[in-house]
Amino acid sequence: MTNSRADFRTIWLKNEDDSIVQIIDQRQLPHDYVVADLTNYRDGAYAISEMLVRGAPLIGATAAWSLYLAGLEAEGTANPRRFIQQAAAELAATRPTAVNLQWAVDRVLAVIENADDNALPSLLRSEAEAICYEDSEISRNIGSHGLALIEAIAANIPGRPINILTHCNAGALATIAWGTATAPIYMAHAKGVPVHVWVDETRPRNQGSQLTAWELGQRGVPHTLIVDNAGGHLMQHGQVDLCITGTDRTTRCGDVANKIGTYLKALAASDNNIPFYVALPSTTIDWKIRNGVQEIPIEQRDAREVSHIVGMVDGQRKEVCTTANNTPVSNYAFDVTPARLVTGLITERGVCAASESGLLSLFPEHK
């Protein structure tokens, strides 16, 4: 398929060559729209670890498509299943925090467990396609349930747009389509409910200024970029009606691990009685853990993400160093927002309280 910028997908099979998976190299946004080819599973692992793709659902989908590529590479080898399993282990190790990376890998491995060797590529392809289709449907359902929340708030605030604050990019670029946190926003906008989005810059990787602002702009949703420091002030002054973020990992009790800084916004929302919702596909729920602060390992990333930044100067992309050369840096990628600060979870099955009983009311199979 080809991809239009205004109505993009984030991962697809190349039109004229189905041995190549294509993605948007999201590191180049918002300055350049660059499509990258994945020709083998290591390209996929690289795309995940170097964040050409990011966002929990898209990471899972990229892992699935990478296993399809591994299946093509394995054809004719002595033990193709072994090759694919080793690829799966490598892929699963690329980002430790995103639970549905492991989920996607496990799901794909289960499908091929008892299959004939020569059926592996087509099984892997159809499973990757299914994961993408299902993710689009999940986003659409999250959007519908979140839309109802926005409409309820809009009913009480006539005459001006609903101001929604979001952190990082839980947008279409993080999923296959629609996004998670953005799905309700896109649906409200499409339905004519006036919305305006405060976009947190989201240091150090600036996913807000570089991705969320870009995709909202592509789709015509009014928005304003702010630094991560600004949300509390806006909330103190009645300029935020609702917060919606995504999550990379959700515990059984409703704690959410999301991009570093989410916890600070949840504190400010709580302090100002502003609803703070987290949108998530249920694949991000880790039913085995309860206490997010204690149990979720937080990835530390390269200091260079903090000390260096890419931008445009004289029509060229340049990476500049903003710190003194000898400045020590620490770079935690996520933090955990305790369930007590989360007003509700927007899932594909509906909205529930951020608690074990809330989640089990929607997902009783995990009782």
Place this chain on the structure above:
Amino acid sequence: MTNSRADFRTIWLKNEDDSIVQIIDQRQLPHDYVVADLTNYRDGAYAISEMLVRGAPLIGATAAWSLYLAGLEAEGTANPRRFIQQAAAELAATRPTAVNLQWAVDRVLAVIENADDNALPSLLRSEAEAICYEDSEISRNIGSHGLALIEAIAANIPGRPINILTHCNAGALATIAWGTATAPIYMAHAKGVPVHVWVDETRPRNQGSQLTAWELGQRGVPHTLIVDNAGGHLMQHGQVDLCITGTDRTTRCGDVANKIGTYLKALAASDNNIPFYVALPSTTIDWKIRNGVQEIPIEQRDAREVSHIVGMVDGQRKEVCTTANNTPVSNYAFDVTPARLVTGLITERGVCAASESGLLSLFPEHK
């Protein structure tokens, strides 16, 4: 005087020419150490509004020295006092939030009110010198009182450094010497109490990464740069023992207006039972107002501060644009931290509760 980088002052009369005031152009740090000449009061107004100098005490001192320059310019004119008063009005309008800009201007104007025209330059010079001397003494006293707090915490945490988080730059660069929030840290370090400072980057102007990290590095204090989003996570995990920030304006009841994002850190400190102190010279107290959120006007600054950033590439300073060209931006410079989130105020007269009664116990003349 000349200025050494390791033991700098921030404003001084040029050694060989006392019609010129010199400052460090703090916009060039940490990459370049550049001294700027102020040859007339408009240079001073420019230095304040364009943030060659920043920080409440240094802004006040710069305004006072600028009025000295205005006094030199006014010599021989028909109405030198009128000239100086007009300069004072221009200077006072450069930064609306910093209360001791107005304080310094008022103080200087009072001194010259009934003086002979030909005495004006020397009166203005001695008043600017007095403001600088007094500010150094204030910082020294804040340092002594804050040192006692650090020593008390250190007594309960043997065997490792005390981890102190600070936001923005309330450092030596914001004052004449020592700083406010940094004064206790420098004194603890000098006394051999092991300290380590978490330096918030402080978007959008990066005063933390560019100024605080620089001056801590110059003076050998162990420190680590973090993005503004990271403090909550560190506090959740026991990696912060104490927060100390500065303030640009403090209300009679102990609310503090400080760099945007301070409120979010105070919320996180409160949520994790970590002491949150604010260090301030009493000149930043605005005794006329009580409710900071309602009564303190918050300056909005240029969108370009958010969308563009200066850094080094290939040995040159370059300003890069990190956003898409059409991204709308909002840029509030300060927020207000309510007194209920502040453990205590460290002033030149001692430490008190962040409340009207606390402040009046130290400053009974304002009853």
